[in-house]
Amino acid sequence: xxGANEAGRAPRATASLHQRIVADxxxxxxxxxxxxxxxxxxxxxxxxxxxxxxxxxxxxxxxLVDAGLIERRRKAGSFVSRPRSQAAVLxxxxxxxxxxxxxxxxxxxxxxxARRSARSVDLGRIDLAGGAPVLALRCLHFAxxxxxxAEDRLINLSAVPEAATEPFEDLSPGAWLVxxxxxxxxxxxxxxxxxxxxxxxxxxxxxxxxxLTIERRTWRAGEAITSVELTYPGAAHRxxxxxxxxx
Amino acid sequence: xxGANEAGRAPRATASLHQRIVADxxxxxxxxxxxxxxxxxxxxxxxxxxxxxxxxxxxxxxxLVDAGLIERRRKAGSFVSRPRSQAAVLxxxxxxxxxxxxxxxxxxxxxxxARRSARSVDLGRIDLAGGAPVLALRCLHFAxxxxxxAEDRLINLSAVPEAATEPFEDLSPGAWLVxxxxxxxxxxxxxxxxxxxxxxxxxxxxxxxxxLTIERRTWRAGEAITSVELTYPGAAHRxxxxxxxxx
DNA sequence: CCGGCCCTCATGTATAGACAAGTCGCGGCG
DNA sequence: CGCCGCGACTTGTCTATACATGAGGGCCGG
Numbered sequence: 325x326x327g328a329n330e331a332g333r334a335p336r337a338t339a340s341l342h343q344r345i346v347a348d349x350x351x352x353x354x355x356x357x358x359x360x361x362x363x364x365x366x367x368x369x370x371x372x373x374x375x376x377x378x379x380x381x382x383x384x385x386x387x388l389v390d391a392g393l394i395e396r397r398r399k400a401g402s403f404v405s406r407p408r409s410q411a412a413v414l415x416x417x418x419x420x421x422x423x424x425x426x427x428x429x430x431x432x433x434x435x436x437x438a439r440r441s442a443r444s445v446d447l448g449r450i451d452l453a454g455g456a457p458v459l460a461l462r463c464l465h466f467a468x469x470x471x472x473x474a475e476d477r478l479i480n481l482s483a484v485p486e487a488a489t490e491p492f493e494d495l496s497p498g499a500w501l502v503x504x505x506x507x508x509x510x511x512x513x514x515x516x517x518x519x520x521x522x523x524x525x526x527x528x529x530x531x532x533x534x535x536l537t538i539e540r541r542t543w544r545a546g547e548a549i550t551s552v553e554l555t556y557p558g559a560a561h562r563x564x565x566x567x568x569x570x571x
Numbered sequence: 572x573x574g575a576n577e578a579g580r581a582p583r584a585t586a587s588l589h590q591r592i593v594a595d596x597x598x599x600x601x602x603x604x605x606x607x608x609x610x611x612x613x614x615x616x617x618x619x620x621x622x623x624x625x626x627x628x629x630x631x632x633x634x635l636v637d638a639g640l641i642e643r644r645r646k647a648g649s650f651v652s653r654p655r656s657q658a659a660v661l662x663x664x665x666x667x668x669x670x671x672x673x674x675x676x677x678x679x680x681x682x683x684x685a686r687r688s689a690r691s692v693d694l695g696r697i698d699l700a701g702g703a704p705v706l707a708l709r710c711l712h713f714a715x716x717x718x719x720x721a722e723d724r725l726i727n728l729s730a731v732p733e734a735a736t737e738p739f740e741d742l743s744p745g746a747w748l749v750x751x752x753x754x755x756x757x758x759x760x761x762x763x764x765x766x767x768x769x770x771x772x773x774x775x776x777x778x779x780x781x782x783l784t785i786e787r788r789t790w791r792a793g794e795a796i797t798s799v800e801l802t803y804p805g806a807a808h809r810x811x812x813x814x815x816x817x818x
Numbered sequence: 819c820c821g822g823c824c825c826t827c828a829t830g831t832a833t834a835g836a837c838a839a840g841t842c843g844c845g846g847c848g
Numbered sequence: 849c850g851c852c853g854c855g856a857c858t859t860g861t862c863t864a865t866a867c868a869t870g871a872g873g874g875c876c877g878g
Contacts, residue, residue: 340830340831340832341831341832342831342832353753354753354754354755354791354792355753355792356752356753359753366857366858366859367858367859368858376832376833377832377833377834378833378834378859379832379833379834380831380832380833382859382860382861383630383831383832385859386860387637390634390637396858396859396860397840397841397858397859398839398840398841398857398858398859398860399840399841399842399856399857399858399859400840400841400842400858400859401858401859402858402859407749414661414759414812502654505603506600506601506602506603506606507601508601509813510813511811511812511813512661512810512811512812512813513809513810513811513812514761514783514809514810514811514812515783515805515808515809515810516763516764516781516782516783516784516803516805517763517781517805518765518779518780518781518805532765532779533765534763534764534765534781534782534805535763535781536761536762536763536783537763544601544602545601545602556763558762558763558764558765558781561762562760562761562762563759563760563761563762564758564759564760564761565661565758565759565761566756566757566758566759587860587861587862588861588862589861589862613827613828613829614828614829615828623862623863624862624863624864624865625829625863625864626862626863626864627861627862627863629829629830629831630861630862632829633830643828643829643830644828644829644870644871645827645828645829645830645869645870645871645872646826646827646828646829646869646870646871646872646873647828647829647870647871647872648828648829649828649829
């Protein structure tokens with residue numbers, strides 16, 4: 325049976341067989357040839373078509389399940405998924421990288437730093453018991469000479485005690501945390517607000533200017549690590565997310 | 572060899588063996604026990620540990636490669652990946668679903684509709700040759716009696732000719748397109764703007780109120796399908812993205 | 819001492835066979 | 849006529865085996 329490899333199409337691929345099956349099926353789906361809800365051929369039929377064993381087809385279809393392109397039910401067969409919602413992969417670059425992408429020199433300043441017990445005003449921002457030790461930081465990121473983004477961060481010192489003594493001279497708090505602390509969950513809330521007086525003064529913009537705000541919280545195994553609010557002058561910044569179904 | 576299944580830990584799982592291996596290795600990585608760059612045990616060693624065949628371990632590690640958690644090199648072994656950038660999966664729900672999640676009744680109105688040849692002003696919004704037929708729509712989405720979101724859309728009629736005669740009575744243009752037209756690429760740009768007079772009037776807000784704008788363009792196999800600009804009153808709406816490394 | 823060749827090792831891919839677990843339908847029984 | 853049970857079908861999982869591929873490291877010769 326191993327000799328029947330070229331069944332059905334050109335054997336050109338340097339890619340492996342199961343990769344080719346993935347690509348073929350994916351092509352049929354995204355082209356619309358197999359619309360959402362359609363049944364795709366049974367494993368056995370694909371085995372015949374590609375002249376391979378069931379394991380190979382099974383592996384390919386398993387990947388498509390992982391990718392969310394198909395769903396499978398015993399006895400019934402495999403079906404093209406109905407997209408439930410659009411999804412976009414939003415890459416959260418390091419701010420240094422964002423600025424570098426603009427071709428401008430980057431620097432940041434820590435403008436406020438306080439170690440304290442979590443107050444009630446903090447509790448809405450980070451999952452902590454009252455009184456837990458936190459590090460509160462304010463930080464301003466510059467692109468060239470202009471303020472690019474204002475950062476207001478809380479770090480849970482129970483989870484990251486080393487942060488208490490870290491000077492944050494070379495790495496910004498965000499970059500330092502990403503490099504040091506693994507996380508298992510993150511939540512982002514993205515919104516638009518009119519700049520209040522304090523924010524406007526810091527960013528050098530007029531009061532009321534629309535600003536993009538990103539609030540990010542991260543956890544590791546259920547324990548809050550950090551919560552950060554980033555405020556970008558709205559007219560000057562866009563978040564960009566590109567997405568293809570299979571990345 | 573099949574009898575040695577409980578080697579090393581609780582056999583509690585109803586899950587399959589390769590799923591348990593995935594979960595275990597993932598746990599070691601996200602907990603920091605195996606930091607980025609660390610070599611994880613060879614397949615053979617994991618086979619011994621779990622008392623299973625190499626194929627089973629191979630399948631588990633293959634999934635972790637897909638998920639981006641590890642990288643593998645022949646002869647050298649498998650290594651925990653260094654995270655390149657943070658990423659968040661941003662779910663773009665149907666607007667009807669967003670409103671339903673608020674517990675409010677949903678409806679929408681088409682407020683403007685024009686079939687025309689693409690003008691120069693359109694070309695910045697959608698990848699088309701000048702003169703190609705487009706359908707320009709404006710649509711207002713309501714949550715209860717209050718405007719929730721303003722939509723300004725262009726549809727490429729060369730790619731989606733059926734749109735020309737579609738009345739968009741039951742389904743909003745966005746929902747209609749998602750259900751009907753598969754896409755292969757999407758790009759989102761998210762920003763904040765101060766409401767101009769026209770937008771403010773439509774949304775029933777004050778001029779200058781910060782608004783969240785989402786510009787989404789979709790393509791199928793390189794051909795532009797549609798481009799849409801959604802404007803949400805900023806104070807009233809937050810985009811939420813949750814993310815866990817292995818989804 | 820340096821360079822090239824080859825052996826070895828780990829992963830990558832694929833096979834055939836086996837059994838388990840849902841599930842759809844048909845046929846027989848009440 | 850209706851309903852239930854069983855068998856058949858499809859996917860899910862796993863094993864044992866085999867060969868290919870790529871890369872590291874050591875050995876041997878110049």
